Amino acid sequence: MAEEIVVIEGDGIGGEVVPAAIDVLDAAAASSDAIDADGFTYTYAAAGDAVEAETGEALPAETYEAAANADATLFGAAGETAADVILPLRDAVGSFVNVRPAKAYPGVDAVRPETDVVFLRENTEGVYSGHEDRLSEDLSTLTRVVTSSASRELAEFACEFVADGRGPDHRDGFTVAHKANVMRETDGRFREEVLSVAEEHGVDADEELMDAFATKLPLDPTQYGVVVCGNLAGDVLSDLAAGLVGGLGLLPSANIGHDNALFEPVHGTAPDIAGEGVANPTAAILSAAMLLEYLGYVDEGQGVRDAVEGVLRDGPRTGDLGGSATTSEVTAAIVERL
Numbered sequence: 474m475a476e477e478i479v480v481i482e483g484d485g486i487g488g489e490v491v492p493a494a495i496d497v498l499d500a501a502a503a504s505s506d507a508i509d510a511d512g513f514t515y516t517y518a519a520a521g522d523a524v525e526a527e528t529g530e531a532l533p534a535e536t537y538e539a540a541a542n543a544d545a546t547l548f549g550a551a552g553e554t555a556a557d558v559i560l561p562l563r564d565a566v567g568s569f570v571n572v573r574p575a576k577a578y579p580g581v582d583a584v585r586p587e588t589d590v591v592f593l594r595e596n597t598e599g600v601y602s603g604h605e606d607r608l609s610e611d612l613s614t615l616t617r618v619v620t621s622s623a624s625r626e627l628a629e630f631a632c633e634f635v636a637d638g639r640g641p642d643h644r645d646g647f648t649v650a651h652k653a654n655v656m657r658e659t660d661g662r663f664r665e666e667v668l669s670v671a672e673e674h675g676v677d678a679d680e681e682l683m684d685a686f687a688t689k690l691p692l693d694p695t696q697y698g699v700v701v702c703g704n705l706a707g708d709v710l711s712d713l714a715a716g717l718v719g720g721l722g723l724l725p726s727a728n729i730g731h732d733n734a735l736f737e738p739v740h741g742t743a744p745d746i747a748g749e750g751v752a753n754p755t756a757a758i759l760s761a762a763m764l765l766e767y768l769g770y771v772d773e774g775q776g777v778r779d780a781v782e783g784v785l786r787d788g789p790r791t792g793d794l795g796g797s798a799t800t801s802e803v804t805a806a807i808v809e810r811l
C-alpha cells in the first residue's frame with residue numbers, strides 16, 4: 474500500500490523548494506522497484522504566517538492531526554510563526570531525536586571542505602521544555618529538565634544509527650558533547666546514561682565538553698563523526714557545523730519518533746528571495762532523501778543523495794552557490810540523474 478506523506482509547504486520559499494522535493498520523490502518512486510507502482514500518496518496541509526493571517530491559527534488542528542496520522546511529513550518553512558508551527562509538529566509526530574547532518578560537498582565553497590558530521594540532538598527537553606518563570610521585576614528563571622528515559626532513548630537511537638553504518642565513514646562510534654562539569658546534576662545524568670547505553674551496546678563512545686568541542690570542531694572537523702547532545706547544545710553546535718559547510722540552502726533535518734517522523738530543511742522562508750524561483754532546493758531534496766530512508770527505501774535515499782551530489786559538483790547551481798540557475802533547472806537536473 475502506498476505510504477501517506479503529509480506535505481506542508483508553509484510560507485516563502487517553502488512553496489518553491491517543497492514542490493521540488495516532491496518532483497524528486499516522484500522520480501525516485503518511478504525508478505524504484507521497491508516503491509509501490511502508484512508511488513506515494515500526498516496529503517497537502519497548511520501552516521504558517523499566511524494561514525494565521527487568514528484563520529487566526531498558525532497550525533490548524535487538521536494539520537496537526539494529519540501529521541500525527543501520516544507515515545511521514547515533509548515540511549518547508551514558516552515565517553514569524555515558525556516556533557508556533559514546528560514545535561507542535563515535532564510533538565505531533567512524537568519526535569525524540571533531531572537528526573542533522575552537516576556535510577561539505579565538492580563544488581561548494583566551504584570553510585571546512587572536509588566536514589562530515591551528523592548531530593543527534595535530544596528533541597524534547599533540556600532548557601527548551603518551556604518551564605520559564607518571571608518571579609519578580611528583577612528575576613526570571615528557567616528549569617532545565619533532563620530525564621534518564623529521554624537520555625537513554627536518544628542513546629539507543631545513536632547506537633542503532635552507528636551500528637547501521639549511517640554515520641560518516643571516517644569515525645566509528647559517537648561523541649557525546651555535554652557540560653557535566655558545571656551542570657553536574659542534569660548533564661551529569663545525561664552523560665552517564667548516554668555512556669552507559671553505549672557500553673551496553675558495545676558502541677565506542679567518547680565525550681567532549683561542549684565548549685571545547687566548539688573550538689575543536691572548526692579547527693579539525695575530521696575528529697568527529699556522529700555527535701550526540703542535548704537540546705540547546707545540539708541546536709547551537711549543529712548551526713556551527715552548518716557554517717563550516719557553506720550555505721543554509723544545503724542542510725536537511727529529520728525529527729524522528731517511534732512510528733512517525735517529520736522532515737524539513739534547516740533554512741527558513743528566505744523572504745529576500747521568495748517568489749523569484751531561485752531558491753536552492755537542495756536542503757528540501759536531501760530532507761526527502763532522509764524521508765525515503767526512514768520509510769525503508771535506503772537505496773532510493775542514497776540514489777537521491779548521489780544525484781544531488783553530482784549536480785552540486787557539475788552544476789547547474791542556484792545563486793547562493795555562485796550560479797544563476799533557477800530552482801526548477803536544478804530540480805530537473807537532479808530528476809534527470811535519477
Ligand code: NAI
Binds near residue numbers: 490741756
Ligand atoms: P532564512 O533561512 O530564511 O534565510 C537566511 C539567508 O539564507 C537569507 O539570505 C536567505 O535568502 C538564504 N537562504 C535560506 N535558504 C535558502 C535557500 N534554500 N536557497 C537560497 N538561499 C537561502 O533565515 P532568516 O532570514 O533568519 O528567517 C526568515 C524567516 O524564516 C523568519 O520569519 C524566521 O522566523 C523563519 N525561519 C523559519 C524556520 C523554519 O520554518 N524551520 C527556520 C529559520 C527561520
Ligand code: MG
Binds near residue numbers: 708709712
Ligand atoms: Mg536552530
